[in-house]
Amino acid sequence: MAVGAHDVSSIRWFEEIGIEYIPLVGGKNASPGEMYRELAPQGVQVPNGFAITADAYREFLRVTKLDLWSGPQ
Numbered sequence: 001m002a003v004g005a006h007d008v009s010s011i012r013w014f015e016e017i018g019i020e021y022i023p024l025v026g027g028k029n030a031s032p033g034e035m036y037r038e039l040a041p042q043g044v045q046v047p048n049g050f051a052i053t054a055d056a057y058r059e060f061l062r063v064t065k066l067d068l069w070s071g072p073q
Contacts, residue, residue, distance in 0.1 A: 009053075010052060010053050010055070010056035010059075011050050011051070011052060011053075011056075012024070012025055012029075012033070012050065012051045012053065013048060013049075013050050013051075014032055014033040014035075014036035014037070014046075014048050014049050014050065014051070015033075015036055015037060015040075015048060016033070017029070017030055017033030017034075017037075017051060018030060018033050018034040018037050018038075019031070019034045021033065021051075023054075024053055024054065025051040025052070025053055025054060026051075026054055029051030029052075030051070032046070032049060032051075033051065036048060036049075
């Protein structure tokens with residue numbers, strides 16, 4: 001994917017994800033998704049948001065060559 005290209009499959013809205021999506025979006029993104037899905041229908045105000053997939057993050061690192069960076073020298 002080219003830098004700046006938008007791949008909608010790389011984005012998951014919190015309403016679409018839960019704990020079972022940890023392999024796809026990671027735990028820090030799956031947890032708010034789980035809260036949104038489970039608590040919003042009960043009247044608890046949880047803001048909707050989105051998660052970037054782990055594959056999209058790895059692609060970003062690859063395209064920007066940050067995956068090759070070994071830290072400050």
